Amino acid sequence: MTLRKKIILFSSVFMFLVIAISHTAIYFLFYRAASNGEIDQLHVQADALVEAVAENNSLSEEEMGDLLKAYLPANGIIRMINESENDVMPVQTKSQRYTDLRVNYTTSETSDIVQDKAGNNFAMIEKPIIWENGDIVTVQIANELVYFDETIGSLTYVLLFSSAVLLIPTVIASIVLSRFLLTPIQKLKDTMRRNIHNKNWQKIDIESRFKDENWEKSDVKKRSKDEIYEMETTFNEMIDSLKENFEKQEAFVSNASHELKTPIQIIKSYAQLIERQGKKRPELLDESVSAIDSEADRMQKLVGQMLLLAKHKNESQQQEVNIREIIEQVIQTFQKAYPDRKIHFDAEAGNYTTFGNIDQIKQIPYILIENALKYSEEAILIKMRIDTEKIQIQFKDDGEGIAPEEQEKIFDRFYRVDRARNRETGGTGLGLAIAKEIIEIHGGEITVESEVGQGSTFIWTLVK
Missing domain, CATH: 3.30.450 (Beta-Lactamase)
Known part of the structure; x- marks a missing residue:
């Protein structure tokens, strides 16, 4: 029924x-x-x-x-x-x-x-x-x-007649009510079916149009914002979200395929070169092995970062962590790996304890410090500030800086300001995207302040 x-x-x-x-x-x-x-x-x-x-x-x-x-x-x-x-x-x-x-x-x-x-x-x-x-x-x-x-x-006839008089309008009213309630649902169902079959991300037209008495122009008649209106609005918001996520997924797959295609092609080319001339020209072996190893490392790093992006969505275990101790540990790790580079650390006195996933939080300073070392030749400055409600960490470098029109895009996956230069330094365009996603999972935010030729400052803010 x-x-x-x-x-x-x-x-x-x-x-x-x-x-x-x-x-x-x-x-x-x-x-x-x-x-x-x-x-x-x-x-x-x-x-x-x-x-x-x-x-x-x-x-x-x-x-x-x-x-x-x-x-x-x-x-x-x-x-x-x-x-x-x-x-x-x-x-x-x-x-x-x-x-x-x-x-x-x-x-x-x-x-x-x-x-x-x-x-x-x-x-x-x-x-x-x-x-x-x-x-x-x-x-x-x-x-x-x-x-x-x-x-x-007479009373019996009057009651029977009044029963009919009351019952007939009730049936008519129930028909009208069912049509009023079910027409938007039918429209919603039809729209969902069209989206399934046509994949055109069609939304419901919430506003109804009518013509005036002169039939010369149309106007928009605002509907009452009842539960049906909210259902249709929620459906349209869901369609927008699905469309955005689907487009991001398509872009991610496309970019990942493109990024993996280059090292695979290089590895394949050097393998073919060894097959053709390796026996005749032994000097090519060292060059080819080095190139293959370098591209394999870059591909391994890219795959690892993509897996890290997916992994973050499922890891929600939180514990008490000290942000200052984590930053100091990461700085020590980089100073051992890059003894010729200077990293200055300046932190206000205070309690930098908060709640979060320690493994995820450690990724943030790793990514931001590595990013600063990669695009700057000078010393790096890390500042930590604290108040009653939030903690702020700044990562400042003296690199080339980022143009204003590029600053909103650098947190997108696979986006690189200078693709040629990033490829030389081994960048994948995923680091800042991973950092932003981890920060947002923990209720914080990350912004950038930069001018071309004046370096960049990445500001990580989190709630205590």
Whole structure:
């Protein structure tokens, strides 16, 4: 069953039950109130009859019959019933069909709504009195509820008609509501299918357009920002995110393929050179082996960095780390590896403890210091500053600097300011991208301040 049918069926059944319960309650409440009113009215007449009979107990049968006729209801019957449920005097009635009513002897007063064989309703009062011979007889007075039956019948038709009047708009409203709710969902489903089959990253047109009275221009009608609007907005945001990630993935694969293609081609060329001339020219072996080893190292480094990028997304184990100690350890490592290069370290006094993944955080100073050593011949300055909320580390070099239009791009994967120079120094264009990703995972940020010919300063800021 479709969602549209479920909405219509549920709304209709629920409204039907509500109408049935409420109208049934109305019917029985009105029935009880009206019948009690008829019985109360007949009670007054029965009390007057009993009082009159008690006062005129010595009248003859004919005179008693005339007395009973005076209290006879317009559409009813009066009977005097003895213990054997026989009439002690002639029944007073205006229609013989009333004699089919029940005959009941009772020594206590009763009142009820009864029906004859034809199903007509009667209000009936039964009261005991002492007859002239000392016996207790029952005075039974009943009146047909002609207007009561007509009123109840009219009420029944009114309730049935009102039920239909209420139920039909409910069905129509549920159809309209289901269309209102499901049309955006259907549009969303169709858009998703088109994106699956066509891969065109189509989004939903959230704003609806309409034409004015002159049909000359169009305007944009703003929709209410309900849950459906939010769903469509979220879908469009998801499409933008998927498109961006897909394009980044395509660019990553394309760039990775391009970067791997060059060392593979060089290795293959030197291997073919050895195969063709290695035996005749032994001097080519050393050159070829050196080139193959160099390109294999560069390719290994590139693959390792790409794996590192993927690995960072899955490593989230955090512990307490001291950033200053990590920076000092990395500086010592580089000073041993590059004894001719100077790295100056300046740190304010304070507690540089924070939380993070120590293996990931160590990668950041490695990348930034290596980057500074690679593109600068002078000394490198590292400064650490701290306040109550954040820690700031600056990595300053005196290299060629970065043009303003290039500064936003240097954190993109495989991007290199000077591709030829970077290839000579072994750069892959992944280092800064890895550093930025690790920093953002830990809730920090990295920026660069640079001028061409004045060097560069990379500023790493993290929350304590």
